[in-house]
Amino acid sequence: MSDKTNESPNGVPGKILVGATDGTRARGAGARAYRYLTLALGNRHGLIAGATGGGKTVSLQVLAEGFSNAGTAVFLADVKGDLAGLSQPGDAKPAFVQRAADIGVDYAPDRFPVVFWDVFGEQGHRVRATVSEMGPLLVSRLLNLNDTQEGVLNIVFKVADEQGLLLLDLKDLRAALAHVAENASEFKTKYGNIAPASVGAIQRQLLVLETQGGDSFFGEPALAIDDFIRKDRDGRGVVNILAADRLMRSPRLYATFLLWMLSQLFETLPEVGDLDRPKLVFFFDEAHLLFEDAPKALLQAIEQVVRLIRSKGVGVYFVTQNPLDVPDTVLGQLGNRIQHALRAFTPRDQKAVRAAAETFRKNPSFDTADAIMHLGVGEALVSMLGDKGAPEIVDRVLIAPPAARVGPITPEERADVMRASSFGGKYDTPVDRESAYETLQGRAVGKDGAAGGGWMGTIVGGVLGTLFGSKKGKRLSPAEIALRSAMQSAARSAGTQIAKQILRGVLGGISK
Known part of the structure; x- marks a missing residue:
């Protein structure tokens, strides 16, 4: 990273401009230093944290735009509807124009290649997965099953595999569950006891999932992960935006869905080692939902995926209010960090401030913990990995303004983007081929x-x-x-x- 005050921050090869700062280490007052994310280290993961209203969404959008410009595909969940604006050129808000001037760059509106996705098929192309692809661990998490019930579900998946029963949607899972329950005495000697109470509890949880709209997610055609890793004709990475405002009403479904996507990337993509830029960057917003009440086995699986997926050319960036939301075993793997303001009103808040400060390499020019509590809107403490992979000294940075619109889009604008997409005919029409339900009906x-x-x-x-x-x-x-x-x-x-x-x-x- 160059620290020259007269450097041009626009178009620095192999880097994404994050922002600039005025008074930093080893500089006189008023000197400007630019802060960059090195693309070759973009797969070393990252964290964007801070209280509501501090500017996390803008920081996320700045990184997403930078990765797209570099040819890296992006996936992000649009929890509040604000990120859909990436599909439209920025409207030169006075605050952004002024911020650009403050950090010495030109404000240039731009739009980015976007594909909209939606589990419910309302605000984007339908996203589906099969029950078999989800697997018993994630389905158990989705249904909030206890250990005994999860054991029964594992038996159901095992029997389905042995008997060639395709588990594609929820009616298949119900049919397979009923099949195992009706033949419990036959399976007992091989797999253990199958309690009717556990079967009944699973069926009830499936009903709850259906009322929350979870049945919309299971089925075919299932999402092909390769469709997320695309470029447009100009060589820019496609930004895949999942409409998640309705999905967030079922937080467990939201978290399980994103975790399934992450696991699919891990299982599907080949090993590529270190690249000059990531193939895909995955932003996990509201990351605390992923770890809330997660069993130990699931936490271990998440830790393993985060640790190993970098070799697949994938960077994972967690977005959350409080750094304490992320377990230490995962937090230690997040090399690129942007920390917005935290307010220390309670003992837990104070602990979060101290924890956030301790994760940075100290800057002798200021007290990190104190700075976290006094950051303004658009400001953040930034520490990226240097060219040799070591964390840089933390700096107080004014985040660069996004080029695309910040905020929602109109239904007409969304419809225009979807009409231009090549995925309408592939995912929007459901397919219900013969699977476990039909097979078991035929046996009857x-x-x-x-x-x-x-x-x-x-x-x-x-x-x-x-x-x-x-x-x-x-x-x-x-x-x-x-x-x-x-x-x-x-x-x-x-x-x-x-x-x-x-x-x-x-x-x-x-x-x-």
Whole structure:
């Protein structure tokens, strides 16, 4: 990193301008020093922290723009709707124009290549994953299961694998769960006890997940992670923005979904070693939700993914209010740090300030803990990794202004961006191919083909046997075959409709 006061901060090769500061170590009063993130060290992860209103979103956007300009793809979750503005040119707000002048750069509005995604398919292309891809550990986390219930779920996944049952959506998982429960005595000797109470608890949690809209997430076509790592025709990295304002109403679904994406990147991408820039940078906003009440096994898995994913060319940047939200084992791996203001009103707040200060390499020019409590809007303490990979001395920095719009966009602007996307035909139409649900339904069909509608199918099956005979060797005429097929279909339909009406009565109309 160059510290020359007369350097041009625009377009420094291999670096992203973070901001500038005036009074730093080894300089006279009024000297300006620019602070950069080195792209080759962008996969060493990072942290953006600070209280609400301190400027975390702007810092996130500045880094996202810098990575995109360098050809690195970006993923971020738009929790408040503010980051959608990356798709539109900045509007030269007076505060940003003045900030640009204060740090000695020209304010130049710009827009970035953006693809919108949405678990619910309302504000972006639908994002789906299959139940099998999610796996028992993350599904257990999503359903908030205890150890015993998680053990039962592991049995369900194991049986599904052994019997070739595809678990694609929630109806597949329900069917497989019911299959294991109905044959518990058969599986008990191999896998252990399968308590009906645990099965019932899992089914109830699945119902809760469905009412929260979680069923929208499971299914096909599942997201292809490679579609996140793209460039536009100008060579800039695509910024993938997940609309998360509605998703945040179900915090556990939000955190589990982002963790699934991170694990998919880890499992899918090849080892690439150290690159001149990351292939993808993943911003994890509201990071405290990832670690809240997480079991030890999950925390260990997160730590392992964060530690090893850098060799896949992926940088992970956690965004949160309080550095204490991130476990020490993960915090120690975050080399690039931007710390906005924290307010020390309570003992926990004071502890957070001290903890944040202690993570920086000290600057003899000021007290780090005191500075954290007195940072203004747009200011931050910045410590990036130097060219040799060692943390730089912390500086008090005025963050550079973003080039794109900061704030929401109109529905018409969002629609224009989505129309220009090449993913509409790939992800917006659901696919429901034969999977565990259909397979298990097929196994329930009796030898005479009459089952499938539950008790109604059984009754009609008896009638069909009486009418058309079921003895071996008896041939049916084409008319009789057609009539029997029609009655079977009617039986299945009637059984299903009656069962749904009974269920609606019990659950107060929740089931649809």
